[in-house]
Amino acid sequence: MSVRSHRATPILIAFVASATAVAAAALSGGDFVEQSRLAARWTARASFLIFLVAYSAAALDTLFPSALTRRIRQRRRQWGLGFALAHTVHLAALVHALNLTGEQRPLLTLIGGGFAYVLILAMALTSNDASQRALGAAWKRLHGFGIHYIWFIFFFSYAGRLADPERMATGLIFAPLAVAALGLRMLAWIKKRRARTLASAI
Template sequence: MAAKKWPVALALVAGTLALMAGLITGGYALEGWQLAARWTARIGFPIFLTAYLGSSLVRLAPAPWSRALIRDRRWWGLGFATSHTIHLFALIMAVRLSPEPRTVASLVPGGIAYLFIFAMAATSNQAAMRALGHNWKRLHTTGIHVIWLIFTLAYAKRIPDMETRIIGITMTALALAALSIRVLARRQRPSALAA
């Protein structure tokens, strides 16, 4: 069991390094925390996609590597929750230091995402699965798609800005490709490993 937890350790190390890199580059003032928030989000996205695509990849390409993804999917999800908690810390610091107040409406999407992240992390165990029954699957299916949508919209809104266009196009394309893989996998005959 301990060997399977390595995605959480990877996420913790990667998120911490991204946080430190932002602060070293931009200092401990607003710019540093903004960089830290940006870079920790970028670290969390591929970790999220790994959890998002686990069951789809094992359906489309059953192989030892895809079976390992599905076997460790819970730990990839917990790794994402870990890295995104680091992102939340950086984001809170950036918002606190910013002279421009954030509107409540601008905080709602991220707040909803974090409700799902923490609810999914708290229920990522066998006891919660038994206690919640069918509602466990509803929570995790809804949550993972809400998080996907918020990531996608956050990156898509960067496309019109010349300074952030490349990252916006790249990350939005990755998000849409991941959704396409999930749709394609649903059309395939389900694998016993993906259940």
């Protein structure tokens, strides 16, 4: 297998995860409407797990350096593109479900979620060396703000389920995962800062 195909592995994993979520929904739902709702729900969870890998890649390598974490970090861009693919599948499933059920989403949800998709698209389109060179510091600001905003949308969504008895189990699983990922990044930042402080003191 070539280096290029190895780099494409995260995108392939994202595609398989999304396709599996849709297929599982089609097999599990009692009718077409329920199948569409399950597809929207499960593709969101699949894309969230892919997002967590991209979000935590650098922190994992900083805190737990190994051949595996180094490979994950080296392919962080591909994990990000995989997430963009998976969440686009989720968007398609969600729009399909809303069209079938006629459900309406609150305006604030549409604005917040819509802006997240704008950021996802912008980050996906600029996930290449040429864009990084052309944008300079703006590239880092875009991707830094974007990934944390997307994290917030996921956390806010899953934490909100904790107040709903019917969806509390989902919140209890996924909200702590979001917090843990943020915690990893904070610990990695602290470790790097201490290393810089020690280096400057020598």
